[in-house]
Amino acid sequence: MASIRETIRQTHQTLDQSGIPDARLEAEVMVMTVMRMTRQNIFSEQESEVAAHQAQELAGVVAQRLERVPLAYILGYREFYGINVAVTPDVLIPRPETEGIVEHTLFMALMGMETRELTIADVGTGSGAIAVNLAIHLPAARIYAVDISEPALDVAAYNIRAHAVADRVRLGHGDLLEPLPEPVDVIVANLPYIPTARIPTLQPEVRQEPPTALDGGPDGLDLVRRLLAQAPAKLNAPGIILLELDPEQFPAAEATARQHFPNAEITAEQDLTRRDRIMVVNRGPGFDE
Numbered sequence: 001m002a003s004i005r006e007t008i009r010q011t012h013q014t015l016d017q018s019g020i021p022d023a024r025l026e027a028e029v030m031v032m033t034v035m036r037m038t039r040q041n042i043f044s045e046q047e048s049e050v051a052a053h054q055a056q057e058l059a060g061v062v063a064q065r066l067e068r069v070p071l072a073y074i075l076g077y078r079e080f081y082g083i084n085v086a087v088t089p090d091v092l093i094p095r096p097e098t099e100g101i102v103e104h105t106l107f108m109a110l111m112g113m114e115t116r117e118l119t120i121a122d123v124g125t126g127s128g129a130i131a132v133n134l135a136i137h138l139p140a141a142r143i144y145a146v147d148i149s150e151p152a153l154d155v156a157a158y159n160i161r162a163h164a165v166a167d168r169v170r171l172g173h174g175d176l177l178e179p180l181p182e183p184v185d186v187i188v189a190n191l192p193y194i195p196t197a198r199i200p201t202l203q204p205e206v207r208q209e210p211p212t213a214l215d216g217g218p219d220g221l222d223l224v225r226r227l228l229a230q231a232p233a234k235l236n237a238p239g240i241i242l243l244e245l246d247p248e249q250f251p252a253a254e255a256t257a258r259q260h261f262p263n264a265e266i267t268a269e270q271d272l273t274r275r276d277r278i279m280v281v282n283r284g285p286g287f288d289e
């Protein structure tokens, strides 16, 4: 039997030799998981032995990872904006850059867009990562979480229940804004925005995520364009849209937004690498568009 330290070292080496990115970090997370220990404990107890059944469980995790199954799918969850979100291969694994949507929406809501109860639509909710976080941090808001994929909505439903926000998050099945029963104050969306031709060039892990969560059509903007076309009838005034995009897509997306919201203020928020990541369309009160 090997110690925790030696097991992490060997796991790191195996992953690294197979070209798995962030191999050391993943090795630590795998060992933490099979040992049912916190990060702090695997270091403070690094000379403890890994039991045979734990080593066997670890071997199973490593084998799947060498098949390039994303670690979040193997573990069944991903941390997002401070909470654990359950994920399955039916949903996109929430990405760190998407935390920006939550952060900016909270900032705008808490800046007091209105004192009344806000209504928010999270379009293309997937795991429900954005909707659940908004519900946790905005206890007076009512949230619609919409997706075209029924299996994704099952995962979202699980996360909504697990985080005890089911009383304020309503699920909707259908195309973009169509399932909304009323216009809302805020529309947030991380829609598929990868151009179709780029999909085969993505890392093998990403290609295991659902195609309906990735493929945005020839220039990646098919869904964004359709959402912006539907939005004038589904967004209150004042109202705000926040859309996650690829930095290169901003000029085209802004031109489309301008077409549908000629009087809106349109700005870009940057991600941690200081690249434009979120397009914010701010429709003021009483604009006649």
Ligand SMILES: C[S@@+](CC[C@H](N)C(=O)[O-])C[C@H]1O[C@@H](n2cnc3c(N)ncnc32)[C@H](O)[C@@H]1O
Pocket (backbone or CB within 6 Å): 091, 092, 093, 094, 095, 098, 123, 124, 125, 126, 127, 128, 129, 130, 146, 147, 148, 149, 152, 174, 175, 176, 190, 191, 192, 193, 212, 213, 214, 223
């Ligand atoms: C990039 S994923 C985002 C998932 C989640 N919001 C997140 O940020 O982790 C895009 C989601 O949009 C959904 N979707 C794709 N086409 C759609 C459509 N026409 N109407 C509603 N949702 C759609 C996909 O099923 C997928 O769950």
